[in-house]
Amino acid sequence: MQNISEQERIRRDAMNNLREMGIEPFPAAAFDTTHYTNALKDGFKPGIHVRLAGRIMNRRIMGSASFAELLDSSGRIQVYFNRDILCPDEDKTLYNTVFKKLLDFGDFIGVEGVTFLTKTGEPSVEVHKFTVLSKSIKPLPVVKTDEAGVVHDAFTDPELRYRMRYVDLVVNEDVKKTFLTRSKIIQTMRDFFNAQNYLEVDTPVLQAIPGGAAARPFITHHNALNIPLYLRVANELYLKRLIVGGFDGVYEFSRNFRNEGMDRTHNPEFTIMEIYVAYKDYFWMMDFTEEMIERICLSVHGKTTVKIGAKEIDFKRPFARFTMAQAIEKYTGVNIENKSEEELRSICKDQGIEVNEAMGKGKLIDELFSEKCEHHFIQPTFITDYPIEMSPLCKRHRDNPELTERFELMVNGTELANAYSELNDPIDQRGRFEEQFSLAQRGDDEAMFIDYDFLRALEYGMPPTSGMGIGIDRLVMMLTGQESIQDVLLFPQMRPEKFETASNADAFVEAGVPIEWAEHLPGAGFPTVEDLKSNKATVIHQKLNGYRKKNKLEISAVQLEDVERWLLA
RNA sequence: GAUCUCGUAGCUCAGCUGGUAGAGCAGUACACUUUUAAUGUACGGGUCCUGGGUUCGAGUCCCAGCGGGGUCACCA
Numbered sequence: 001m002q003n004i005s006e007q008e009r010i011r012r013d014a015m016n017n018l019r020e021m022g023i024e025p026f027p028a029a030a031f032d033t034t035h036y037t038n039a040l041k042d043g044f045k046p047g048i049h050v051r052l053a054g055r056i057m058n059r060r061i062m063g064s065a066s067f068a069e070l071l072d073s074s075g076r077i078q079v080y081f082n083r084d085i086l087c088p089d090e091d092k093t094l095y096n097t098v099f100k101k102l103l104d105f106g107d108f109i110g111v112e113g114v115t116f117l118t119k120t121g122e123p124s125v126e127v128h129k130f131t132v133l134s135k136s137i138k139p140l141p142v143v144k145t146d147e148a149g150v151v152h153d154a155f156t157d158p159e160l161r162y163r164m165r166y167v168d169l170v171v172n173e174d175v176k177k178t179f180l181t182r183s184k185i186i187q188t189m190r191d192f193f194n195a196q197n198y199l200e201v202d203t204p205v206l207q208a209i210p211g212g213a214a215a216r217p218f219i220t221h222h223n224a225l226n227i228p229l230y231l232r233v234a235n236e237l238y239l240k241r242l243i244v245g246g247f248d249g250v251y252e253f254s255r256n257f258r259n260e261g262m263d264r265t266h267n268p269e270f271t272i273m274e275i276y277v278a279y280k281d282y283f284w285m286m287d288f289t290e291e292m293i294e295r296i297c298l299s300v301h302g303k304t305t306v307k308i309g310a311k312e313i314d315f316k317r318p319f320a321r322f323t324m325a326q327a328i329e330k331y332t333g334v335n336i337e338n339k340s341e342e343e344l345r346s347i348c349k350d351q352g353i354e355v356n357e358a359m360g361k362g363k364l365i366d367e368l369f370s371e372k373c374e375h376h377f378i379q380p381t382f383i384t385d386y387p388i389e390m391s392p393l394c395k396r397h398r399d400n401p402e403l404t405e406r407f408e409l410m411v412n413g414t415e416l417a418n419a420y421s422e423l424n425d426p427i428d429q430r431g432r433f434e435e436q437f438s439l440a441q442r443g444d445d446e447a448m449f450i451d452y453d454f455l456r457a458l459e460y461g462m463p464p465t466s467g468m469g470i471g472i473d474r475l476v477m478m479l480t481g482q483e484s485i486q487d488v489l490l491f492p493q494m495r496p497e498k499f500e501t502a503s504n505a506d507a508f509v510e511a512g513v514p515i516e517w518a519e520h521l522p523g524a525g526f527p528t529v530e531d532l533k534s535n536k537a538t539v540i541h542q543k544l545n546g547y548r549k550k551n552k553l554e555i556s557a558v559q560l561e562d563v564e565r566w567l568l569a
Numbered sequence: 570g571a572u573c574u575c576g577u578a579g580c581u582c583a584g585c586u587g588g589u590a591g592a593g594c595a596g597u598a599c600a601c602u603u604u605u606a607a608u609g610u611a612c613g614g615g616u617c618c619u620g621g622g623u624u625c626g627a628g629u630c631c632c633a634g635c636g637g638g639g640u641c642a643c644c645a
Binding site: 124 | 644
C-alpha cells in the first residue's frame with residue numbers, strides 16, 4: 001500500500017460505504033445521455049428532459065438544497081440537487097448520505113432531470129435522479145474562476161501538468177482547446193490533400209537505413225533477423241519510391257524520431273507532414289503551401305492573422321520571397337554569389353561567426369543565414385535557392401549548378417516548412433550521396449547514410465516531382481500561440497518518474513516481522529523490506545516506537561531485541 | 570553538456586540576519602431549500618525532494634545527488 005493522504009483515505013472509505021449500501025462505485029452498465037452540456041446551454045430552453053453524464057466539479061451545499069457543476073467533454077452546466085425532489089418519501093438517505101457525504105469533487109455521475117433557469121438566470125438542470133458512474137479516489141486540484149474570469153489556484157506546475165496530462169486536461173480548459181485545434185489543423189490539411197486525390201500512405205517507422213535527413217537516430221534490434229534497425233528520422237526516401245511506383249501525389253503524417261537534445265522547440269519524437277506531387281516543381285509547391293497554410297489559418301481562426309506574444313502574424317497569400325543570397329545581402333550587405341570557400345570563410349569571420357576547417361561552402365552560407373538573417377523573418381517568407389552542399393536530395397537549380405531548387409518557409413524567425421524540386425537524376429544523386437559520405441569522413445557526424453535501394457529506384461525513373469515537409473508541432477505552436485513544444489504534445493518526453501513500490505505486509509511477515517507491525521512499516525518510513533534491512537536496529541527501533549506513539553497504535557512497543565531478530569531473519 | 574533557478578499540506582503559495590512549520594482553497598463536523606471563488610463556526614491535515622556537513626539548534630547556511638523550469642551550446 002502506498003502512503004496515502006488523509007483525503008484519499010476518506011474517499012476510499014466513502015467508496016467502501018457506497019458498496020455497503022449496495023451502490024457500486026464502478027458500475028459496468030452504459031449510461032445513455034441525451035445532450036452535451038454546451039449544446040444544452042447554447043440556445044437554452046427550460047423544461048427539457050435531459051440525461052447528462054460527467055464529473056461533479058464544484059459543490060455548493062446549503063442544507064437541503066445544493067448546486068454543483070457537471071463537467072463533460074464539451075463543457076459544464078450547473079446542476080441542482082434538492083432533498084425533497086430526490087427523496088420524495090421519508091427516507092432521505094440518497095440526498096443526505098449518498099450525495100452529500102459519499103460523493104466528492106471529481107466523481108463521475110449520470111443525472112436525469114429537467115432544465116430550468118435559476119432566479120439569478122443561470123441555465124441549470126434540476127436533478128430528479130442520479131447514478132454513480134465512477135468514484136474518484138484521488139482529489140483533483142481545485143481550480144476556481146471568479147466572476148471577473150480570474151482563475152484562482154491554477155494548476156500550473158509544468159512538471160505535474162506534463163506528467164499527468166489527464167489532470168491538466170480536466171482542470172485547465174485552454175489545454176483541451178489547444179489539442180482540439182491541433183486536430184482541426186491536421187484534418188484541414190488532410191481534407192485539402194484528399195480533395196486533390198493525393199493518397200495518404202504509411203511507410204516504415206523501423207528502417208534498416210535511417211535516410212532522408214541528417215540526424216542522429218535511435219537504434220534498436222530485431223531479434224528474428226538479428227539486425228540493427230533504426231527509428232525513422234524522416235520518411236522522404238520511401239515517399240519518393242512511391243512516386244517511382246506511379247502515384248501522382250502521396251502524403252504521410254510521419255512521426256519521426258531524433259536522438260538529440262530537447263528544448264522548447266525539440267522533442268525526441270515529433271510529427272512532420274510530407275507530401276510529394278509528380279510533374280510539379282518548387283514554384284508550384286510554394287503556391288500550394290501558401291494556399292494550404294492560409295486555409296488552415298482560416299479554418300482555425302476564421303481570419304488570416306494570429307497573435308504570438310506581442311507579434312501579429314498574417315498568413316494571407318502571397319508570402320514574401322527572397323533567394324538566400326538576397327536575404328544575406330539584405331541583412332549583411334555582403335554579396336555571396338560566386339565566392340570561393342576561402343572568401344566565404346573570411347566573410348563569416350568579418351561577421352563575427354566562428355568557423356572551422358570542417359565547414360564547406362554550404363555550411364558557411366548556412367551559418368551566415370541562420371546567424372544574421374533567420375530571426376528577421378517574422379511574417380511568412382519563402383527563402384529559396386540553397387547551396388547545393390546542404391541539400392543532397394534536392395534538384396540542381398535550372399540556372400545555377402551551385403544552387404538547388406529548394407525553399408524553406410520562415411515564420412516568426414524559425415523554419416516551418418522545407419521543400420524541393422526533387423532530385424530525380426540517379427547519377428547526380430549517387431554523386432551527392434558520395435559527397436555526403438566524404439563529409440562524414442571529414443568529421444561531419446550529421447552526414448547521411450547511402451541508401452542503394454533508393455538509388456536503384458531512381459534508376460528505374462522518377463518523374464519530375466516536388467516535395468514539401470512541414471513541422472506539425474511547430475505549426476500548431478504558431479497557430480495556438482504556445483511557446484513550448486511540450487504544450488502542443490499530449491505526452492511530451494519526460495525523464496521517467498520513479499515510483500517507490502512499497503512492499504506489502506506479507507513480504508514483511510515473510511522477512512520475520514510480526515503481522516501487527518508489518519502493516520505499519522511503510523507508513524513509518526520503511527516502504528520496502530530492503531529499506532528496512534538497510535537500517536540499523538537502533539534506528540528502526542526508535543522510529544517505530546515514535547510512530548506508535550504519534551499514531552496512538554494499540555499494539556505494544558517494539559523491543560530492540562525484536563528488531564535485531566527481524567534483521568537476522 | 571554548461572550555467573542560473575525552483576522543490577514546504579491534496580492544489581496555489583508565504584516563511585526575514587538560523588530559534589516550537591503558516592495562509593487561502595480543498596477535507597472533516599455542525600448550520601443553512603436558488604447558490605455560483607456560496608456563507609458562518611469549529612477541527613484535522615507536513616519525510617519542508619533525498620543524503621551528508623556546519624551549529625547548542627537547519628525549511629533557512631555549505632556540499633553532493635534526484636526531479637522540474639529558464640538561458641546557452643548541440644540539433645540542415
